[in-house]
Amino acid sequence: MTTYPNTKNTMELIKQLVSIPSPSGNTNTIISFVEDYLKETGYDMYRNRKGGLILTIPGEDDSRHRMLTAHVDTLGAMVKDIKADGRLKLSMIGGFRWNAVEGEYCTIETSSGKTFSGTILMHQTSVHVYKDAGDAKRDDVNIEVRIDEKVSNAAGVRELGIEVGDFISFDPRAEITESGYIKSRHLDDKASVGMLLQLIKKVKEDNITLPYTTHFLISNNEEIGYGGNSNITPETVEYLAVDMGALGDGQSSDEYTVSICAKDSSGPYHLGLRQHLVNLAKQNEIEYKVDIYPYYGSDASAAIRAGHDIVHGLIGAGIDSSHAYERTHESSLYHTEKLLYHYVQSSMAE
Secondary structure (H helix, E strand, C coil): CCCCCCHHHHHHHHHHHCCCEEECCHHHHHHHHHHHHHHHHEEEEEEEECCCCCEEEEEEEEEEEEEEEEEECEEEEEEEEECCCCEEEEEEEECCCCHCCCCCEEEEEEECEEEEEEEEEEEECCCCCCCCCCCCCCCCCCEEEEECCCCCCCCHHHCCCCCCCCCCECCCCEECCCCCCCEEEEEEEEHHHHHHHHHHHHHHHHCCCCCEEEEEEEEEEECCCCCCCCCCCCCCCEEEEEEEEEEECCCCCCCCCCCEEEEEECCCHHHHHHHHHHHHHHHCCCCCCECCCCCCCCCCHHHHHCCCCEEHHHEEEEEECCCEEEEEEEEHHHHHHHHHHHCCCCCCCC
């Protein structure tokens, strides 16, 4: 039997995942990576029409199902306009603030698949030219992409093949520190995807029989609100979103424990399932925090809004600086992986 969880291996997998560009709407490459990674398990997999991936592990009880989900899509942008000076105006994909990506390197991908590097900057960047460089508003009027090509007008940009609607992905700048942190863009939610992939492989390698047929949905539209609200079998009773714990003033979650959500902007999560997760944590020496996320929604809450008759829950590693340059510690990943391992082998919540 393999050592589990091996959080060091999980962190290396997460680093691979965040390095594959996948803004919402352009996720085929990352889904293909996940497919290839899981192919050797032999479990049944298929893509839904949205482009997400669903894998099913048969369980002892096929009359009641579980579903766990994490999402591979990330924040990003699209080319909104090509300016007369050859720079690009942007339209956001997902909910973030422009100041969170100012100065970031990025990749522009054309409709033909050709890529170009660039940098996201304020138009008024140079303090030697613009008196209001520090005070100008960080918005879609002033933020632009400087392309790393010799272009100085819109015609030159179009000759490269860049057009309105092309996707922009942000450089993750992923790094694993000696002190046990992983810092990168897109830990929301590729950290959770990495943990679910490790869990699926563990179940296969150790020939674990799950108590219930369990589906794993790797969704690809969560950042725009509708990633995991379809392809839920009628037999599904429990639906667990594996996402993140948001950190900040007034929050209980931290970078060293698993975060169990009691309520987000959609309302309370199912009390029985939340208590079940807490009890599993207590029984298995898993360090956890229960928290409320005021400006947050998950694939589980999207599924509830879509009308599914399910028991819904939400857990995840604690992620600092969510929707910016994020960070978490191996301790948080360890406790999240451990809770997931015991959850999929447990009885249904009362």
